[in-house]
Amino acid sequence: MLLCICIIYGFSPPVLTGAAKAVTTIKTAVHMYKGQPYIQVSGGNPAITKSINSILKEHTVKVVHTNRAMQQNNNSAWYKTSVKTMYNNQKLLSVVYTDGINYTDDNVGTYISSTYNFDLTTGNRMTLNDIVGTEFKRTNLMSIISQSLQLKYDKGVQIMEKRIYEIPSYYVSEFYYYNKGIIVRFHPTTVAEAAEGFIDVTVPYDQLSDQNTSQTVPKYLDYLRTHVSDYIETEIPYFDGYKIGNVYALSNDEYWEQVEPRYYSIQSYSITPKKVRIYKDRTRYYMWVEGMDDVVEVERLVYP
Template identity: 35%
Template sequence: MKKVLAAILILSIMFLLFIPINTLSAAQPHKVNTKIHTYNGQKYVQITGGNQQVKDKINKILKSHAVKASQENVELKKQQNYFYRQTTSETKYNNNQRLSIVFKDYYYKGGVHGYEEATTYNFDLKTGSQLFLNNIAKTNKQSVNLFDGIESGLRVKKEVFDDKIRNFPLSKKSSFYYYNDGIVIIFDPYQVGPYVAGFIEVKVPYTKIQSNNTMPFLDLTKDSVKYLKQGKLPGFKEISFGRTLKQVSEALNSKVRESYYESGGLFWIFEGWDYASFNFSEESGRLAYVYLSSRAFPMKGFDDIEKILGKGTRFESTEYEGEFVLTYQFDNVYLEFTSESPKVSVNAIKISKR
C-alpha cells in the first residue's frame, strides 16, 4: 500500500512539473499583489503581477497622488515652514478582480488641528479602468437604494449630526471601497459628524443596492418629457398635478404627517415621505407644486440631467448666495434643479404646473 501511495505522489509531482507555467497562472490571470512605496515622504501603493498594461495604468494613477501630495507639501512650506500635507495609503480590498486603495491626506495650515480627507481609487483588474459609484448603482432605482442604505447606516451612529442623516453629500465621485458583500462609503471629518469622530464609514451590501424597493423616486428618462407634459410625475405612480389632497394621500397610501408654510404657500408632508413636500393651490385645492430632496434623485449633477432631458437653462440664484439652478419648461410644467455647484449633485428639485 505504501508503495502505491508513493508511486501516486511521484506521478503527481511529475505531472505538475510538466504543466506549462502559463497554464498554471491562467487560473488567476488578474491576481495582483500590493506594496507600499514612498515618494518624497508620501506613501502610496504599487501593484505587481497581472497584466503588464493594466499594472502600468494603475500604478501611474496611484503614484500621481503621491507626486501631487509632495508638490503641494512643498508649496505649503513656502507659505509657512510648519504647514504641510502628509499622505498615507493602504489596500482595502484585493479580490474578485477588484482593487480598492484608500489614500488619507492630512493638511495642516495652522490652528488647533489640521483637516483630513480620504480619496479612494477602485479598479477593475481585468482592464485597469477606475470604478465609481455609478458603476455599482447603475440605475436610478439602485441609486435610491444606495442612498437609503447609507441613511440607514448613519442613523445608528451616535456621532453623526442629526441634520446630516438625510442630507449627506453623495455623488459618483464619493469615496468608497469594496468588501466581499458590498461597498463601504467613507465620509471625511465634518462631512456628517464632528472632527473628533474622524472618518465615518457606512457599509452598504449589494443586496440592498439591488433590492426591488418599491419606494417612488424621480425616475427621469428620455420618455419623461411626455409624462411631464401630461402633468404626471415620472416614477411617482398615480401622482399628477390637479389631484386633491385626499387623492394624493390615497395614491401614496399614506396619511398627512405635518404641514408647513413657505414662500410658495402651504406644503404637506406624508408619513414615510420625508423627502417630498406637496403644495395644493389655495384657490382650487389641487396639487400645484412638489418639492423633492436629493433622496428622490441622488447622484445626479447638471451634466447628467442634460444628458437625459437635453440642454436646460443654467444660472446662479439671485435669492440664495452660492446656489445654482438648472431649469426646464415642458408646456406649462416647470422643473427646477438646485445645487451648490454645477459640478456636484443636485440637492433639491421643484416641479410645478402653472
C-alpha cells in the same frame, strides 16, 4: 536515442491555457517618494499593473509638490498622506489615501480621503456609478445610507440631524470594496461633527439589487413622511437660491427664514413655482427646494 526522446517528450511541461495564466496573485507593497508613502502592485498583466501603479504614485507626487509649495509660504504648514490597501481579491482592488492638510501653527490638520478602486482584469478605475448605475439602485443606496446614519445617531454618534434625511448627491462618491459589497465614506464634517472623523457606511450588494428590494428598502420620500414630524409639502412662487437671512414666502401662506450660513445663487430665474419640503427633526426645521441638492435649516416667522 528513441527511448530518450520519448522520455523527454513525456515529461515536457504542459502549455498554460489563457484561464490558467489569468490566475495570478496580485500583490501590493508600500513604497516611499520623498518621505511620502504610496502603494504599488505587482503580478498580473504587466500593462494593467503599469497603468495602476502610475495612477497610485501620481497621488503621492502631487502631495509632495503641494507640501513643498505650502512650506515655502509657511514653515509650519504641511501636507502629508498615508495609504492602506483596503481590499484585494485578485479581481478588484481598493486603495485608500488619507491626506492631512495644515495651514497654521497649531499643527491640527484637516483630513480628506481619496479612494482608488480598480478592476484588475481591465485596469479600469471604478466609480460609484459603475455599481449603482440605475435610478432604483441609487434610490436604494440613499435609503440605506439614511437608515445607517439614523442608527449611528441613535447610538450616540454626533451625526448631523438633517443629513439623516437629506444628503447632497455630491457627498456620496468615495467608496471602497469589501467582500460582500461596498463601504461608502464621508469626510469629517460632511454628515457628522468633526470629532467623529470619517463616517463609513457599509452597503451589501444584495441590498442594491434591482429585484426584490422594493419591499425591504423604503422609498426616500416615504421614509421622510413616516420618520419625521411636522412634514410639509408645498410650493415657493419665487426662489433665487439659498442665503442666510433670506425669508421664503410659501404658497401655503407661511414664511420661513434661513438661519444657516449656506449660500447658493440661481443665475437663471424661472417663473414656474418650485416644490418645497419642510420637516421638523426633533427640535429643528429643514427646508428643501426642488432642484437643490442640499437642505438648509430654517425657522418659521409668524407675523401679527
